[in-house]
Amino acid sequence: MEFKELPPVKEQLMKCVRCGKCRSVCPVFAEIGNETVAPRGHVFMVQMLRDGTVAPEQKVYDHLTNCLMCETCSINCPSGIDIHELNAAARSYIYEHNPSLAKDLIFDTMWTNPAYLKNAVRMAWGAQASGAQSLGRKLGLTKLLPGDLPKAEKILTGIPFRSARKQVPAVSPARGEKKYTVGYFLGCATDLLNPEVAKATIDVLTRNGCEVIIPADMKCCGLPHIANGKMKTAQQLAIENLKAFRQYDLDYIVTDCASCSSALAAKNMALLLGETEHRDEARAFAAKVMDLTYFLIHILDVRPPANAQAPKVRVTYHDPCHLANAQGITDEPRELLRRIPGVELVEMTDANRCCGGSGTFSITHYDLSMQILDKKMDNIEAADADLIATCCPSCMMQLRHGVSRRGLQNDLVHPVQLLSQAYQMSKGSEMKAAL
Amino acid sequence: MDKSAIQKELLKMFGKDRMLSDALDLMYYSYDSSFLTKLETTSPYAVVFPRSTEEVQKIMQFAYSHDINIVPRGAGTGETGGCVAVEGGIVLDLSQWKEIVEIDQKNMQVVVRPGVIHADLNSELAQYNLFFPPDPGSSLMCTVGGMVANNASGLRAVKYGTTEQYVLGLEVVTPKGDIIVTGGMKSRAIKNVSGLNLTKLMVGSEGVLGVITKIRLRCFPKPRARGIAMAVFDRLDDAPATVLDVYQAGILPSGIEVLDGSAIKAVNEFKPHIKLPDAEAILLFEVDGNPPSVEFEGDIIKEMAGKRARLVEWSTDPKSMAQLWEGRSVTAAAASRVRPDVSRIFAGEDISVPLSRVADVLRAIRELGQKYGIQVVNYGHIGDGNVHTAPVINPEDPAEVERVLQLVDEIHLLAIEMEGTTTGEHGVGAVRRRYAPLEHGIAHEYMLKVKQAFDPKGIMNPGKLI
Ligand SMILES: Cc1cc2nc3c(=O)[nH]c(=O)nc-3n(C[C@H](O)[C@H](O)[C@H](O)COP(=O)(O)OP(=O)(O)OC[C@H]3O[C@@H](n4cnc5c(N)ncnc54)[C@H](O)[C@@H]3O)c2cc1C
Numbered sequence: 001m002e003f004k005e006l007p008p009v010k011e012q013l014m015k016c017v018r019c020g021k022c023r024s025v026c027p028v029f030a031e032i033g034n035e036t037v038a039p040r041g042h043v044f045m046v047q048m049l050r051d052g053t054v055a056p057e058q059k060v061y062d063h064l065t066n067c068l069m070c071e072t073c074s075i076n077c078p079s080g081i082d083i084h085e086l087n088a089a090a091r092s093y094i095y096e097h098n099p100s101l102a103k104d105l106i107f108d109t110m111w112t113n114p115a116y117l118k119n120a121v122r123m124a125w126g127a128q129a130s131g132a133q134s135l136g137r138k139l140g141l142t143k144l145l146p147g148d149l150p151k152a153e154k155i156l157t158g159i160p161f162r163s164a165r166k167q168v169p170a171v172s173p174a175r176g177e178k179k180y181t182v183g184y185f186l187g188c189a190t191d192l193l194n195p196e197v198a199k200a201t202i203d204v205l206t207r208n209g210c211e212v213i214i215p216a217d218m219k220c221c222g223l224p225h226i227a228n229g230k231m232k233t234a235q236q237l238a239i240e241n242l243k244a245f246r247q248y249d250l251d252y253i254v255t256d257c258a259s260c261s262s263a264l265a266a267k268n269m270a271l272l273l274g275e276t277e278h279r280d281e282a283r284a285f286a287a288k289v290m291d292l293t294y295f296l297i298h299i300l301d302v303r304p305p306a307n308a309q310a311p312k313v314r315v316t317y318h319d320p321c322h323l324a325n326a327q328g329i330t331d332e333p334r335e336l337l338r339r340i341p342g343v344e345l346v347e348m349t350d351a352n353r354c355c356g357g358s359g360t361f362s363i364t365h366y367d368l369s370m371q372i373l374d375k376k377m378d379n380i381e382a383a384d385a386d387l388i389a390t391c392c393p394s395c396m397m398q399l400r401h402g403v404s405r406r407g408l409q410n411d412l413v414h415p416v417q418l419l420s421q422a423y424q425m426s427k428g429s430e431m432k433a434a435l
Numbered sequence: 436m437d438k439s440a441i442q443k444e445l446l447k448m449f450g451k452d453r454m455l456s457d458a459l460d461l462m463y464y465s466y467d468s469s470f471l472t473k474l475e476t477t478s479p480y481a482v483v484f485p486r487s488t489e490e491v492q493k494i495m496q497f498a499y500s501h502d503i504n505i506v507p508r509g510a511g512t513g514e515t516g517g518c519v520a521v522e523g524g525i526v527l528d529l530s531q532w533k534e535i536v537e538i539d540q541k542n543m544q545v546v547v548r549p550g551v552i553h554a555d556l557n558s559e560l561a562q563y564n565l566f567f568p569p570d571p572g573s574s575l576m577c578t579v580g581g582m583v584a585n586n587a588s589g590l591r592a593v594k595y596g597t598t599e600q601y602v603l604g605l606e607v608v609t610p611k612g613d614i615i616v617t618g619g620m621k622s623r624a625i626k627n628v629s630g631l632n633l634t635k636l637m638v639g640s641e642g643v644l645g646v647i648t649k650i651r652l653r654c655f656p657k658p659r660a661r662g663i664a665m666a667v668f669d670r671l672d673d674a675p676a677t678v679l680d681v682y683q684a685g686i687l688p689s690g691i692e693v694l695d696g697s698a699i700k701a702v703n704e705f706k707p708h709i710k711l712p713d714a715e716a717i718l719l720f721e722v723d724g725n726p727p728s729v730e731f732e733g734d735i736i737k738e739m740a741g742k743r744a745r746l747v748e749w750s751t752d753p754k755s756m757a758q759l760w761e762g763r764s765v766t767a768a769a770a771s772r773v774r775p776d777v778s779r780i781f782a783g784e785d786i787s788v789p790l791s792r793v794a795d796v797l798r799a800i801r802e803l804g805q806k807y808g809i810q811v812v813n814y815g816h817i818g819d820g821n822v823h824t825a826p827v828i829n830p831e832d833p834a835e836v837e838r839v840l841q842l843v844d845e846i847h848l849l850a851i852e853m854e855g856t857t858t859g860e861h862g863v864g865a866v867r868r869r870y871a872p873l874e875h876g877i878a879h880e881y882m883l884k885v886k887q888a889f890d891p892k893g894i895m896n897p898g899k900l901i
Binding site: 060 | 457463464466467468470472473482484498510511512530531552554573575576577635745766768771772775776778779780791805829830831
């Protein structure tokens with residue numbers, strides 16, 4: 001669809017009165033402090049683009065990408081503007097006028113198909129294992145993504161050798177009486193970077209009466225593409241995902257990745273497919289999608305067995321933007337943690353403030369990303385917790401990097417990992433030791 | 436001096452990290468929150484980010500010797516185009532200069548640089564049990580420098596007045612590049628009548644006399660308790676009459692807000708769960724102080740409002756206070772969100788009239804809205820007669836824009852006719868400047884002479900205020 005006709009551009013652009021409230025909440029603005037990065041500045045630039053006052057040039061793209069897509073501005077906008085959607089639409093519009101081959105390669109091929117991406121990650125793993133640490137150069141990624149990849153390669157440390165898909169079956173039967181058939185949307189990052197999370201997800205779901213199916217043809221959720229100006233590819237991926245899940249009779253579609261669940265939720269599906277022939281199917285699909293934490297609390301009402309011997313562990317929780325801002329899910333992950341024997345939930349200040357990771361942002365804007373991360377790490381340190389829990393692989397990667405930059409010891413976990421261990425612990429293993 | 440020569444000089448002074456000169460970057464400085472700057476955009480020649488009085492002095496001296504306009508800017512939340520270089524020039528973005536220089540707890544004063552955000556200042560002061568009372572709706576984003584330059588206030592102006600009552604002294608860089616200190620070079624006195632009062636002159640001068648680089652403010656002890664009353668009226672005239680009754684009963688609430696029928700409707704359409712009673716007017720009273728006095732004043736307000744109101748509710752419990760206030764807190768947003776294809780705009784939004792004329796003005800605005808076929812939502816600080824009118828239009832429809840500009844002009848003229856003013860708190864800037872001769876008569880000429888004395892070359896924020 002034409003840029004001007006996209007619903008956010010057509011309906012929301014005019015609503016900005018430039019009151020500037022977004023200046024008070026934007027993590028990027030807090031660091032840079034000038035109007036060129038204020039969210040209302042982005043809205044203004046999108047308008048200039050729409051009106052033809054500025055041309056869809058790389059320079060404008062670079063301005064618009066001084067944004068984490070964390071949606072903090074959108075949820076705080078008094079005029080109800082989805083600023084991140086406007087920004088994403090503009091990025092795509094500019095991108096279409098300036099196709100860069102490198103990006104096509106990475107986002108149209110490598111990052112659409114988990115198998116290709118896996119090969120890239122395997123190469124990265126090879127780079128790590130060989131001690132070369134030159135991920136960027138090995139992959140030639142430096143040329144593909146603008147910015148700071150050579151600096152950022154440390155963020156990608158600790159890539160496991162075997163992906164989740166290699167370790168878990170495509171279909172895991174329910175243990176005990178079956179309640180639901182659940183499609184597990186195994187996102188790229190969980191699959192390749194955090195297979196332990198995937199294993200824990202399947203463990204907890206099957207223990208609670210779910211048959212868990214991982215569709216073979218599932219594709220990336222498309223969020224990295226939206227952020228990188230590849231809305232059309234994201235659309236294609238969404239269509240492919242509809243197809244991949246269509247063949248199963250599923251009660252729910254669940255994912256442990258905040259970014260995936262926000263990409264597959266109704267609002268984003270409507271942005272991608274709302275004006276296409278796939279609208280109705282997309283709506284029906286999105287209606288089944290649930291973030292794992294929400295599903296575990298509201299549908300399964302999981303309650304791990306009481307265990308007086310459970311070791312005491314202080315856990316602080318970081319809200320991923322794509323869960324808290326995009327979906328309003330903040331209580332469920334905390335409630336899960338509270339239900340785990342031995343866990344003491346300690347709140348950090350500004351738990352719902354972006355960690356600066358934001359998918360590829362930490363790679364494209366490394367220094368800025370680290371400034372934002374530093375604020376988060378100050379708050380994490382002040383909370384004095386043993387473990388840091390969060391529900392997004394991108395946040396995990398970023399926070400892990402923060403932990404190592406400061407020489408700290410905290411492990412990063414998804415709440416479902418602690419939950420899975422709590423179940424296993426009824427057989428007596430040590431929670432901390434197992435992590 | 437041409438633009439690129441100016442940029443080169445500034446680059447030498449500030450370095451590339453503390454200035455903007457790229458054409459695309461400069462576009463972001465073509466707006467503030469005014470409707471005017473949505474219609475017309477002018478970019479400055481350059482933007483710089485000064486961080487010391489000496490830097491401001493250096494740039495002023497440079498500008499003065501080359502006749503270049505200087506436009507001070509805080510957070511750009513003004514509603515008047517005040518911080519936009521409408522006649523070209525260099526913008527000084529002071530919002531990054533956010534140092535709280537000193538909290539003088541013993542003397543209940545605070546010294547700040549101009550870029551400190553209002554809300555940040557108050558959360559810092561709260562640690563000392565102090566606060567800086569003026570409370571603009573833009574508290575989270577506006578700068579104290581911008582507040583002083585605009586003499587900002589807010590809904591608690593009824594009791595606490597406007598910014599000027601709290602400014603004890605200023606450091607100002609004049610267009611010639613002199614650094615002057617008003618209120619006494621060494622003074623920490625709270626009362627001070629020595630000399631001509633340049634502090635008062637600078638407060639509300641909207642950047643046309645100089646750049647404010649340091650601000651000494653008086654603070655107040657933070658009140659311990661609050662209470663909120665809501666009164667619902669079937670007749671519009673009963674609302675101002677009730678306000679008068681409350682005053683005459685010897686009560687000075689910290690805030691008195693009004694929503695007229697248009698605002699009530701907008702709120703209910705935007706957030707149906709709030710369920711404001713359908714009425715001609717709703718008044719909200721806020722009282723603050725110590726708990727017994729809050730209860731005492733609440734009782735009197737209930738009694739006074741009860742004489743005319745269909746319904747009165749009172750609470751001191753934080754949760755139900757928030758509920759009572761919710762309608763008011765979403766009014767501005769509601770105006771933009773009543774329909775998908777419209778937006779509220781900031782134009783004709785700030786007239787102030789005597790209490791005795793408030794009901795007439797609200798009625799007249801409603802009629803003007805009908806005349807021009809424009810929906811208007813009215814709310815405001817009735818306690819001091821400050822009416823915020825939010826015209827709701829499709830800002831991308833040229834015909835509607837033309838009609839709304841006529842409507843706004845009539846609203847401004849109406850205010851003057853009703854013994855009021857075109858602006859109670861948002862200021863004049865570029866949008867209301869043309870009413871200055873009408874509002875001030877011969878006094879306007881004296882204002883121009885004062886301006887001439889400070890700024891003989893007319894380089895300081897031209898096109899604004901007078
Ligand atoms: C949603 C919203 C609600 C608002 N509510 C209120 C309210 O309740 N009450 C109220 O009074 N106003 C209100 N305003 C208007 C505005 O926020 C205030 O006037 C505020 O004080 C402006 O501060 P700023 O830092 O944004 O100044 P800017 O908009 O950047 O500048 C305002 C003027 O001050 C000048 N200026 C700024 N800094 C300096 C300096 N250091 N030296 C000299 N001149 C300077 C500029 O040149 C300009 O003329 C509101 C605005 C919005 C968007």
